[in-house]
Amino acid sequence: MKRNIKNYEFGGGVGTVGSAGGKVAKRHRCKATYVILNLFQDLHSSRFTLHSSPKKRAAFTLSEVLITLGIIGVVAALTLPSVIQNQQERATVAKVKKAYSILSQAFTMAIAENGPVNYWCNEEDLFANCSYKIFNKVKPYLKTINEGKHYGTQYGVAYKYSNRFNDVVIHLSANGPNLTLSDGISVIIEAAAGEQNKSRWCLANTNSVSGSYVEGSGYRQTGYCAFVYVDINSAAGPNVYDKDLFRFKLYRNGVAPGGLPVDKIWTETFENQCLGKNYNQGGFCSGWVVINGNMDYLHCDDLSWDGKKTCK
Numbered sequence: 001m002k003r004n005i006k007n008y009e010f011g012g013g014v015g016t017v018g019s020a021g022g023k024v025a026k027r028h029r030c031k032a033t034y035v036i037l038n039l040f041q042d043l044h045s046s047r048f049t050l051h052s053s054p055k056k057r058a059a060f061t062l063s064e065v066l067i068t069l070g071i072i073g074v075v076a077a078l079t080l081p082s083v084i085q086n087q088q089e090r091a092t093v094a095k096v097k098k099a100y101s102i103l104s105q106a107f108t109m110a111i112a113e114n115g116p117v118n119y120w121c122n123e124e125d126l127f128a129n130c131s132y133k134i135f136n137k138v139k140p141y142l143k144t145i146n147e148g149k150h151y152g153t154q155y156g157v158a159y160k161y162s163n164r165f166n167d168v169v170i171h172l173s174a175n176g177p178n179l180t181l182s183d184g185i186s187v188i189i190e191a192a193a194g195e196q197n198k199s200r201w202c203l204a205n206t207n208s209v210s211g212s213y214v215e216g217s218g219y220r221q222t223g224y225c226a227f228v229y230v231d232i233n234s235a236a237g238p239n240v241y242d243k244d245l246f247r248f249k250l251y252r253n254g255v256a257p258g259g260l261p262v263d264k265i266w267t268e269t270f271e272n273q274c275l276g277k278n279y280n281q282g283g284f285c286s287g288w289v290v291i292n293g294n295m296d297y298l299h300c301d302d303l304s305w306d307g308k309k310t311c312k
Contacts, residue, residue, distance in 0.1 A: 089295045095232040096246055096257075096289045099185050103228060103248060103255045106141035116252040117225045118202035121191070130191035131176035134226055134250065139179065142187070147179035157186045157231055158239040163282040164298075170282075172229060172245070180234055188229040189250075201225070206256045226250040227258075229283065241282025242274060242297070248286060259284030260291075261305045275301045 060068075107117075114120060120137050121130040139147070157178050160169045176190040204223030228248040231239075238244060247258040259270040263284070271277050273284035274297050285297055292309050300311040 089298075092232060092244065092295060093289055093293055095185065096230070096286060097293075098183070099187075099230045099232065099246070100248065100255075100257060100286075100290050102142070102181065102185070103187070103230070106138050107250065107255045109141045110138045111253065117250060118252050120225075125191075127191055128176070131189050131226065134191060135177040135179075135189045138189075142179065143182040144179045145182055147177070157188060158235045158237075161239050161241060161245050161282075163241045163279070164243070165276040165279040170241075184234055186231040186234045188231075190227045190229065191225065202252055204251050205253045206251045207262075224249045224251050227283075228255055230286075242285035242295075245283060246286035246289065247283025257286035257290045260287040263287070270305060275303065277301070 111117065114137050117134065117137075121133040125133065157172060160171050162169050172188060176188055178186060178188040180186045200223045202223070202225035226249075228250050230246045230248060232244050232246070236244075241247075248255050249258050249263075258268060259274050261270075263269055266272050266278060267280040268284055270284060270288055273279060273281060274288060285295070288297060288303070289295060294310055296309075296311045297303055302308055303311075
């Protein structure tokens with residue numbers, strides 16, 4: 001049988017195929033070759049290469065990437081310290097509130113067992129004696145890991161504390177007995193020197209006005225029973241009043257943070273001692289921290305109990 005021979009063209013060349021079946025098979029092979037060539041061309045000019053093509057998509061150059069990374073680095077350098085500081089302040093606020101809760105519960109139970117604080121010692125007791133009597137009454141209701149063994153011994157508290165407004169340094173470990181709680185918070189109890197404040201010592205309750213300063217008397221008439229200092233991280237830094245050291249006040253019926261609106265003595269008001277408008281002694285930002293839940297007094301000085309509560 002004779003085969004029918006027929007010319008065909010492909011890519012400018014000339015070829016032959018045999019019978020009708022052979023012609024069809026050859027055509028399929030040509031189409032396959034055409035598809036493969038087109039696929040290779042698409043890949044060759046895809047967005048993953050820098051070859052010129054109508055299908056090419058824009059890509060970042062190395063210089064653009066470096067500039068972008070530089071901008072990100074600058075923004076991070078400007079914002080990261082603020083983020084870290086805010087986080088640290090929130091952690092401090094949480095610890096102060098926790099310490100207040102622990103002290104409130106402990107003194108409430110001690111008062112229920114032993115009566116009001118003014119019966120725990122009297123105005124004739126020496127400063128250190130009264131401090132220790134109060135300390136020993138409340139200690140059974142606190143979970144401690146260590147405690148001061150005698151007056152002036154440093155256990156869990158820093159050797160000295162500074163403030164935010166002047167160069168005065170306080171050696172607080174010598175002010176009274178101290179102990180460290182199981183969560184690392186240190187507590188120091190300092191009786192309000194009954195021998196100096198006999199007329200008003202330990203007469204006030206937590207909801208009463210603290211007292212008034214008597215000009216020319218040489219001492220304050222306050223009505224509270226003791227100062228209770230709280231160092232939220234024991235001897236670790238920064239060891240600065242109202243950054244990691246806070247002052248609470250013990251009354252006949254319980255404990256309250258210092259610097260509350262009822263604290264009217266100029267040496268204990270929030271405006272004078274926390275904002276530094278007439279600074280005398282530290283620790284009186286604790287009321288602000290407990291009630292308002294921030295430490296914005298570190299960043300602006302126009303806060304007040306009756307007005308602005310944050311710097312924003």
